Amino acid sequence: MTRLRIKEFDKDHVTIQWDANPNADSYRIYWADKDTLVMKYKILSETKETEYTLKRSTHVSHYLKVASVSGGQEISISSVLKTSIGKTFHEQLEKLSRGLMVVKRQKGIFLAWRLMKDEVSGYSSTGLTGTDFIVYKNGELLTTVTDSTNFVDEEGTSEDQYSIGVLKDGALVERTKEMCAFRSGANYIDLPLKRPSDGVTPAGEVYTYHANDMSVGDVDGDGEYEYFVKWDPSNSKDVSQKGYTGNCFIDCYKLEGRLLWRLDMGVNIRSGAHYTQFMVYDFNGDGKAEMAVKTAPGTKVIYYDEEGKVEKEAYITMPDNDIDGGYTNQDDYRFSAEDYYEHLVTVFMNWHNHSMVIDKTWPQTLEECFGIEKRYRYPLRREDAIKLVDYFLDVYAPSRSERIELRHFEGFIIDGPEYLTMFSGSGEELETILFPYTREDDGLLWGDYSMRRIEPANRVDRFLSGVAYLDGERPYLIVCRGYYTRTTVVAYDFFENRFREYFNIDSGHVRMNNPFMDNAHGGAGSDPVYGRLAGQGNHSLSTADVDGDGYQEIIYGAAVIDHDGSLLYSSYDYLPDGTYAKLGHGDAMHVADINPDRPGLEIFQVFEGAKHAPYGYALRDAETGEVIFGEYAETDLGRCMVGDVSPKVRGLQTWVTKMQSVKGEVLPAKLLGTNFSIRWLPDMSTQIIDGVDLFGSHAGVINDNTHGIIFAPEGVATNNGTKGNPCLVADIFGDWREELLIRKSDSSAIRIFFNTDLTNHKLYTLMHDIQYRTGIAWQNNCYNQPCYPKFYFASDTDWEYVL
DSSP states (O other): OOOOEEEEEOSSOEEEEOOOOTTOSEEEEEEESOOOTTOOOEEEEEESSSEEEEOSOOSSOOEEEEEEEETTEEEEEOOOEEOOOOOOOOOOOOOOOOOOEEEEOSSSEEEEOOOOGGGEEEEOSSSEEEOEEEEEETTEEEEEEOSOSEEEETTOOTTOOEEEEEEETTEEEEEOOOBOOOTTSSSEEEEEOOOOOOEEOTTSOEEOEEEEEEEEEOSSSSSSOEEEEEEEETTOOOTTSOSOOOOOEEEEEOTTSOEEEEEEOOTTSOOSTTTOOOEEEOSSSSSSOEEEEEEOTTOEEEEEOTTSOEEEEEEOOOOHHHHHTTOOTTOOOBOOHHHHHHHHHHHHHTGGGOHHHHTTSSOSSHHHHHTSOOOSOSSOOHHHHHHHHHHIIIIIHHHHOTTOOGGGOOSOBOSSOOEEEEEOTTSOEEEEEEOSSOOOSSSTTTTTTTSSSOOTTSGGGOEEEEEEOTTSSSOEEEEEEOSSSOOEEEEEEOTTSSOEEEEEEEOOOBOOSOTTSOOTTSSOBSOTTTGGGTTOOOSSOEEEOOSSSSSOEEEETTEEEOTTSOEEEEOEEEOTTSOEEEOOOOSOEEEEOOOTTSSSOEEEEEOOOGGGSSOSEEEEETTTOOEEEEEOOSSOOOOOEEEOOSTTSSSOEEESSSEEOTTOOBOOSOOOOOSEEEOOSTTOOOEEEEOOOSSSOOOOEEEETTTEEEEOOSSEEOBSGGGOBOSEEEOOSSSSSOEEEEEETTSSEEEEEOOOOOOOOOOOOGGGSHHHHHHHHHTTSSSOOOOOOSSOOSTTOOGGGOO
16 A cells, blocks of 8 residues: 555644555554554544545644455555644643752752743653753852753752753753752751631530642742642531531642731631632633632631731622622521521421422422321421421431431531632632522432432532633633532633633433432433433542543543533443443542553543442543443442552553553552552652541651652641542642642641652653643542643653653
């Protein structure tokens, strides 16, 4: 067969041609996004024609080859045709400083700095090429660095001052300020914190505060990151747990510890992993980061002066309709046990007016719901409703589960306004709007009363947020409510300093025959288009370009929402008995180029449906949802992880109950933890952060399958109970390696740890990879997950394909 040639080439397609083979019956077209030695090309089509049009964006190169087929057998195959670039996305990237780190080592001084993405011009066998650097010591030229972005001055001392010069085409175009080694004299720097005061709940319980999740953003446009720290009270709750909580706070700090402003979420935002996700990003493109978060009446900003004293306070602006309706920022919507009792009385008295009762979807009487003989006439009189409430609380609910204590149900917010607010980097309120989807009720429609464990205000108050480049160039805010029995997702742009809806998705509720005795997790939502989204979401989400069009999608657990708001797919498969079922909800998910020799990205995920889910875990094709390998399980397997922890094995390893290769082969390597990961070592392999903060005493360790325990910091503690998370893992300084941001045990500071081993790999800062950068933004979602760049990142990275 003669070589392939391009007939037509455009931004969104390429047409290839070849000469006819007189011995061929047909031709198979193969495609890949890379041409590695063992790439498994994807068969796109088989045709009798001698041309084919690939309908894919040409913002990246495509690799094509054609095989001649005779009698079903391939008799020859062409050489590979690599297409050129025909489309360019101008991604909004942060204008960062060099992020110079100067760290005292046991012998000498370690330096690391950033390479920017737009400074890359090519690649070598060990990294990227482009801009080179000069190291200055005490004002004098010390050395030139071309093959990395770090250096060790073995003769250096803590008194020496260093700066970095930037060389472009041999000319010096930039020079950083001079810096001495960190005052700690070790591989960390402390970010001092101002801990909120202790408090007392309405039930008389005393609570204290500890630093929790973090994010970063450049709020003043100087190229340096500021640090957003969420404070959790000691009585923060999972959304399924009863009890009052203290207020949640979010602080914004300069690195030296100056507190710029504090957001007090107020009493009407409950504290816990599922309630407050704070998205820090430059949403309006002005070079300064904003923060978007769910708010409520009583949320206020506290501003501090340079001496750390309160300068002023300002409540968020409530919509006029709410003010006219009598709502104020002094309202307290938290339910006491007595409030909840009265709430139930009202619900029962109005049972006959419920839309699901009127249309006969639900039973006409509460007695029928509870499985007892009818006792009362409807509409219920108050005294009859009280009797039924007593029966529900004291007889029916305990019969479902002995763990139910609805007589003591308190601390939840199931009424009152809910808002979405965008704050500027200086803490100023830019706009407050109504939260896109309301509760509707206390969870009755959401299935909170239907399961064996009755849990009011649980599924209804599950929130997620994210950031996605839906147009391939600019960041959009993603705001979500629900993932078990209803999924709602709204995308906003904030390009003009106001919320503008980009798309709006609602799966509708999974319909129940009886809201007090049913399983709403298995069905589809009521919406004819988006109903298949219901029940597929996780405790987090991911954003990535899974279909190769240059636009990011929203990976919502076992489903993917396309960049335009359409449903790309929702994954279902067959149970052992042949039943077709959704893959469903899971606690952990990883989206990355897990298998570099297979086109596109992959998703590795666990599913907690146990015997009701087709898989306990699975590796799937991110574009189609097709399962590559997986395993059925009759129990919830908990969490999972991926990473290059066995560098001699090609691809990222995956593990839940056993270590496996990208082909599903069981590896003899030690099974590592699944809490969190970090890119810590100079060889670009993956390390695991394995620590559980049960009592604030376990700091966690960094380990892998090659070195064992690499680093075990002291005097620090992880977060989020059994999840054992640091406050943040991100590439915030220096070279491409990630830093470990973890709270001191007493929460007096965030301790930021750096690795000071030399690396010969030259790579731009990971914060200039938009899949990674948006991942840092959504890392603080409920069950914190690590994020990944859009290219294959491992000890055997293919540098030609680092985008």
